[in-house]
Amino acid sequence: xxxxxxxxxxxxxxxxxxLATPAALGFSLKASPTEARWALFxxxxxxxxxxxxxxxxxxxxxxxxxxxxxxxAKLDGGLICGDLARLHGLPGDYEALxxxxxxxxxxxxxxxxxxxxxxxxxxxxALGSTQKGAxxxxxxxxxxxxxxxxxxxxxxxxxxxxxxxxxxxxAQREYLKERLAQQRKxxxxxxxxxxxxxxxxxxxxxxxxxxxxxxxxVKAIVYGHSHVYKYEVWEGIHLINLPAVGYNFRDxxxxxxxxxxxxxxxxxxxxxxxxxxxxxxxxxxxxxWRG
Numbered sequence: 001x002x003x004x005x006x007x008x009x010x011x012x013x014x015x016x017x018x019l020a021t022p023a024a025l026g027f028s029l030k031a032s033p034t035e036a037r038w039a040l041f042x043x044x045x046x047x048x049x050x051x052x053x054x055x056x057x058x059x060x061x062x063x064x065x066x067x068x069x070x071x072x073a074k075l076d077g078g079l080i081c082g083d084l085a086r087l088h089g090l091p092g093d094y095e096a097l098x099x100x101x102x103x104x105x106x107x108x109x110x111x112x113x114x115x116x117x118x119x120x121x122x123x124x125x126a127l128g129s130t131q132k133g134a135x136x137x138x139x140x141x142x143x144x145x146x147x148x149x150x151x152x153x154x155x156x157x158x159x160x161x162x163x164x165x166x167x168x169x170x171a172q173r174e175y176l177k178e179r180l181a182q183q184r185k186x187x188x189x190x191x192x193x194x195x196x197x198x199x200x201x202x203x204x205x206x207x208x209x210x211x212x213x214x215x216x217x218v219k220a221i222v223y224g225h226s227h228v229y230k231y232e233v234w235e236g237i238h239l240i241n242l243p244a245v246g247y248n249f250r251d252x253x254x255x256x257x258x259x260x261x262x263x264x265x266x267x268x269x270x271x272x273x274x275x276x277x278x279x280x281x282x283x284x285x286x287x288x289w290r291g
Contacts, residue, residue: 034263036148039070039104041257042081042192042224045117045246046100048092057255057275059086059246063100065274066245066257071103073259077147078104079154081224081242082115082192089119089161094126105130114141114158115192115225116166137175144179149264150219151183155191157202164200166193166225173207180215186264186289187217194225195239201225212237219289220267229254229271229280236290240269248276256281265289 050060070078085093101110112127114120120141128141135142140156155176157166168176168191180187189212193202202208202223212218213235220238227244243254255275261268266288273281 032148034149036077036150036262037073037075038147038152038260038262039073039075039078039257040081040222040242040260040269041066041078041245042242043083043115043227043244043246044080044097045083045086045244046093046097047086048090048096050096052086054247055249057247060096060100062245062247062255062274066272067100067103069272069274070257071107075108075259077108077111077145079111079152079190080113081190081222082113082157083117083224083244083246084112084115084123085118086246087117087162089117089122091122091126094122098126109145111143111145111152111154111190113154113190113192113224114156116158116160116164117162118158119161120156120158135175135179137172140169140172142172142175146185147262150186150188150262150267151217153179153187153189155189157191157193166191166202168202168204168208173204173211176208177211177215180211180217183215183217185217186219186262187215188219188262188267189221191221191223192225194223194241195221209234216290220287227253231269231285231287238287243271243273243276245274252277254278254280 044063045059084097133143133145135144143154145152159167195205222240224242227249228241229243230241232239243256248255254273254277256273259270268284268286270284271280
């Protein structure tokens with residue numbers, strides 16, 4: 001049986017060293033107040049077995065290519081928007097993910113969002129110590145990151161591992177509402193689940209929309225889950241669906257990541273496709289924040 005060689009960090013970081021890396025241990029950024037460059041990607045679906053594939057894609061191979069590109073870019077941070085693990089969020093999945101992320105872990109902070117194929121306890125045991133900026137909502141993995149010209153806030157929509165729909169819940173929504181009421185800096189929210197009315201989407205999306213509609217600081221919501229790459233606008237708020245890294249569901253969709261430049265007045269998003277449809281590879285979408 002062929003063996004896939006996993007990427008290694010040029011300095012030979014072990015898993016323990018990864019968790020002790022200064023960049024991994026905090027979100028104390030020395031970002032410019034006028035520009036922040038971030039790698040945004042989603043739905044990595046990393047399995048413990050590196051040879052596992054779906055629809056002809058090997059998620060480990062795809063993430064390896066993405067990480068190599070990200071490592072060569074000049075970035076301030078990275079964020080994975082959920083479904084870190086393949087299906088059930090097994091400990092071995094997060095062990096494999098940790099190894100794959102090593103080449104960029106020493107370069108800048110990485111924020112990790114939970115999706116419906118993650119397991120909260122297993123994730124926190126493996127990578128919880130790398131996630132600084134945690135917000136005080138019991139039982140939820142939420143982060144706040146001062147990224148210079150913008151603040152990034154991650155939400156936790158995980159209900160149960162391998163259960164499709166998402167739900168924020170009252171405690172998370174109320175905390176977010178109170179925080180946004182005092183927020184002045186342009187803010188981008190990140191949540192794994194889609195925001196439509198499908199049965200597998202974020203079930204309390206209408207309540208989230210009620211909160212952000214009256215919170216002028218919120219400029220955009222970024223999500224994953226659907227393995228679709230698209231941009232929409234609702235009440236002046238940009239809704240950005242990131243492509244998947246692991247695999248697509250349709251041949252018309254790209255597999256890859258998005259290089260993002262945040263400014264006080266907007267953001268630009270450049271697709272880097274490593275598989276699937278490459279029609280939009282290298283193309284940039286520029287968005288202006290609502291007033």
